[in-house]
Amino acid sequence: MKKGLLSALLILTLLLSFSSAAAAQNIPINEITKITVQGNDYVGDFEILNAVQTEVGDQTDQEALRADMQSVFDLGYFSDVNIVFENFEGGLNVIFEVVENPVLEAIELSGYEGLYTAASIKNELDLQTGTVLNVKKMNQNLKSFQEKMQDDGYILARYKNVNISDEGVLTVEISPGRLDTVEISGNTKTDNDVILREMPIEAGEIININKIQRGYQNLYRLEYFENINPELERVDSENNLAKLVINLDEANTGRLNFGGGYSSTDGWIGFVEASEKNLFGNGQNIGAKWQFGDTTTYSLNFYEPYLMDTNYSFGFSVYDRETDRTTSYSGSDESLDYIRKSKGGSLSLGHPLPKDWSTSLRYRIEDTEEVWDETNPDYSDVIEGEKFTDTELRSLTLSFNRDTSNNRFHPTSGSINNFSVEYAGGFMGGNMDFTKFNWDSRRYFPGFSDHAVAARMKLGLSDPRTPLGGEEYDLGGSDSLRGYERSDFDSADRANNNLLLLNLEYRIPFNESFTGVLFTDAGNVWEDRDSISLDDLKYGYGLGMRMNTPVGQLRLDYGWDEDQDGQLHFSIGNTF
Incomplete structure (x- = not known):
């Protein structure tokens, strides 16, 4: 009987109730002269009677005693509570009879x-x-x-x-509830394995909605699909099994883009670009680009996120670039034009790490020469077409990356972090010898309504054992310190070996295609690490507009420097 009562109390109700059938019946109306407890071996009388509101001297009241029984039962220590009466000193002794739960062993x-x-x-x-x-x-x-x-x-x-x-x-x-199967529908091009490898949950595992959400974000970042709708469907209630159905609408992943415009970084440009983000449905990325104008570039790149079905990624790139640039010259107040010619490429190998981190190792090779432009004024110590820089770069870069942002175009939460160490020269060869430490950290916060706040800190430190040449840090322009041109920080009398950049943006989306931006930037470059100082920062501020297009995000900013001089910046892609 006792076991039956306990079992009834413990069946997953989580909320116990006291049955009115247990209430005292035919309660005699009389004065209460004593209140006692019986049946309790472990729970003290004081704790039990403290739950009773009826007092000695009160008249018996059925509703009040019923409430007292409920209060005693609600203490949680008893499987049964009842009231009996006995005569005592001209009145009634109210006895609370309790049946204690077992001692937990x-x-x-x-x-x-x-x-x-x-x-x-x-x-x-x-x-x-x-x-x-x-x-x-x-x-x-x-x-x-x-x-x-x-x-x-x-x-x-x-x-x-x-x-x-x-x-x-x-x-x-x-x-716990386990995943029975994963079904995919709507993918006519993309291989099932390409989709499943982005889901951090497999059949037979315990279902965790956070893992499914992370898989959804992974698929979203691929940009292979216009719509992604994962659903859980119960398939076996008794064994608590469900299946995951991933409904997809595939997007056009091939691109042939061409156009032109003005970039504050690269000047007047035109470009033709062909790319495929999901080559043959295998999740590989390949692209070729021809850019012409003040900067002429030929490039080819390839990326395999899962090399030979492992967690290692592989990529390579080759490029040939020629850029018109400007620098100041020692002993002159005027600037000089020169041409930088670079040829090179890279190989990279990556691997994921715990907690959404990943690491990669990149080998880079680049040969660069810089020659004076024939349009320069006739300075006695500048020979038109003369090569004044000739560098051979061979380097290894170890990087650590983490991206938890919630949206590619308009992130409102999460962060993007990148830390890298690049070593050039020494056993790598080449005639450039340095170590560079780079840290780029970005944070995103929700603003008013659907607005967003974006913040970035970028720090670059170098240990040059030979002049950095073309590997110096650039500052100024659309991607860094707006309100300034890159030439404002490029000088033949100073090496830009170290950099600190701070950016803050308040982003206001008007619709899916257009976003307004208010921004303020601060930064500077220094030759010596000991010279880095927050008191030596240059400041810029302004406003801008972003437009999402099939080519990518087009960006137009107008910034003012500390002297209130304005600069128009145009570029492609988000600032950060």
Whole structure:
């Protein structure tokens, strides 16, 4: 009988109620001269009677005593509560008869593997062995723990069985909810494996909605699909199984773009670009570009995110670039034009790390020469067409990257972090010898309504063992310190070996295609690391407009420098 009562109390209701059938019947109307408790071996009389509102000297009241019985029952220590009466000193002795729950001797857990440790679950239940089981506390803590499982993403997790034996052993069996299968629909080009490898959950694993959401974000970042709609469907309620259905609408991943314009970084430009982000549906990226104007570039790049079906990524690029640039010249107030010619390429190998980090190792080779432009004035010490820089760069770069931003064009949360160390010269060869440390950190925050706040800090430190030449840091222009041209910080009398850049933007989307921006920038470049100072920063501020197009995001900014001189900046792609 006792075991039956306990089982009824412990069946996953989590909210216990007191049955009115247990209330005293035919209560005699008389003065209460004593109140006592019987049946309690472990729970003290004081704790029980403290829950009783009826006092000695009161007249018996059926509703009041019914409420007292409920209050005693709600203490959680008893499987049954009743009231009996006996005559005492001319009145009635009201006796609360209680049946205590078993003393908790042990807690046995099952089904929790892959969710939490047994110790952490017992800590959440907060039940002390060696004491009478408090069912009220147990049910409250079971409910809180189930809410924790839901909050942690285990949306199908539930209790399969909760019971207490006569020997005081509490059994808690959890059914975590597992993934039966993954079905994909709508992909006519992309291979199933390309999609499945982006999902951090497989058939047979415990379902976690956070993993499914992360997989959705991974697929979204691929830009292979116009619409992605993952759904969970129950397939076996008894065994708590569900299947994941990923509904897709594929996008056009091939591009043939051409156009022209003015970039404050590259001057007047025209370009023709062909690319395919999902080559043959295998998830590979290949692209070729011809850019002409003040900068002429021929480039070819290829990227394989899963080399030979492993977690290693592989990429290579080759390029040939010629750029018209300007610098000041020692002993002259005027600027001089020169041409930088670069040929090179790179090979990279990457691998994911825990907590959304990834790492890559890149080998880069580049040969650069700089010659004076024939349009320069006739300076006695400048010979038209003379080669004044000839460098051979061979370097290795180790990078660590993490991207948790929630949107490619208009992120409102998350961050992007990149840290890299580049080593050139030494055993690598070439005639350039340096070590560069680069840190680029970006954070995104929600603003008013659907607005966003974006912040970036970029730090570059170099240890040049030979002059950096073309590897010096650039500052000024559309991608860094707006309101200034790059030539404002480029000098033949100073090497830009170190850089600090701070950017802050407030972004206001007008619709899916247009976004307005208010910005302020601060930064500078220094030759010596000891010269870096926040008091030596140059400041710029302004406003701009972003337009999303099939070519990418077009960017137009107008910035003012510290002297209130304005500069118009046009470029392609988001600032940061």
